[in-house]
Amino acid sequence: MNHWNDLLVLILIVSAIYLALSLCFFGLTRYVRKRRISEKYLILINKFRLFYKPTAWLVIIGGFIALDPVTHGFIILLVLGVGYKHLGNYISGLFLRSSPLLAIHTLVKAGKIRGRVNKIGSLGMVLGTDQGEQWVWFNSFDRAGFTLISNQTNExxxxxxxxxxxxxxxxxxxxxxxxxxxxxxxxxxxxxxxxxxxxxxxxxxxxxxxxxxxxxxxxxxxxxxxxxxxxx
CATH class of the missing domain: 3.30.70.3100 (Alpha-Beta Plaits)
Incomplete structure (x- = not known):
């Protein structure tokens, strides 16, 4: 990769693939719910879309570094150093978010925290507890030892x-x-x-x-x- 135009083309390609995956996921979601058939294919596509996103970012970052390995490599290292905590939360959340048991209304137990999931983000989640809504980082959630209890299957x-x-x-x-x-x-x-x-x-x-x-x-x-x- 020698020019900024090459990086732009790379960004457009990975973005187009992600858009296609999102449209496929949306269409399959409607089809599965309408036909009332097994959601295992929906779960697989959702996992692939979830892990494709960080993979796409790695490809783009690799292309950015290739333009100027020394200068751009230093910039990326600096950004990673500043955002190390958030990166750790994002990585910890990938496996949790890929689980079909982690969904809105799932009952969560983690350390002294007990509540139901109200919102799921890239870095953590909002739980509805007896004391009100509470934000929990994925890293903290992982370290506390947790249990997810499905609202539908009780798994x-x-x-x-x-x-x-x-x-x-x-x-x-x-x-x-x-x-x-x-x-x-x-x-x-x-x-x-x-x-x-x-x-x-x-x-x-x-x-x-x-x-x-x-x-x-x-x-x-x-x-x-x-x-x-x-x-x-």
Whole structure:
């Protein structure tokens, strides 16, 4: 990429693709609701659209840096340094927002916070609590340990912090082979900055209890906690 016109063309291309995805999502939403058929295809398209947005930004930023690697690279590093907190909230929210359980009116429990989702943003959400509306950043929501309870199906999506000397691959085999996790539902194991520490997002099968999973993990030398602060 050698000219600003090339960057403009790149922006127009990724914008056109995002617009096409949005129109496809809108049309499929109306079709699914009108025909009253399974929403699994709608969920897949919504996830693709959600993760396409940051990917498109990375492509555009890459094109911007290519115009002048030294100067533009320094500008991007400066912007990232200033907006580090907001970037962390955005990244933490990607997985949560991709979950079909996170929707308006979903019941949320996170630490001392309990309420229903009134609004979902890119960096956090507005909860309706007994004390009124409250803004919660996705990062804070993740660190507090959370439970999402669907207003329609009563399914529960939860988060759990793990600490173990097992490799991540072995942990995934132990966790995702367990029948307590709902097949086809959002589940993810993420490595954290602290050594041998992970964050697990998972959905339980109906009628299952979290204690069943924590007992199973403890039996395999895996510590569990609702927050990232483990006892020494």
């Amino acid at each position: 529960q999506q939860r988060s759990l912090y793990l600490k173990s000397e097992h490799s991540k691959e072995k942990l995934e085999n132990l966790i995702f082979d367990h029948p307590i996790l709902a097949l086809g539902k959002p589940s993810n194991l993420k490595s954290l900055s602290a050594e041998n520490t992970y964050l697990l997002h998972y959905t339980l099968v109906k009628g299952a209890q979290q204690e069943d999973l924590t007992n199973y993990l403890n039996d395999h030398d895996i510590q569990t906690n609702s927050t990232e602060k483990f006892n020494s």
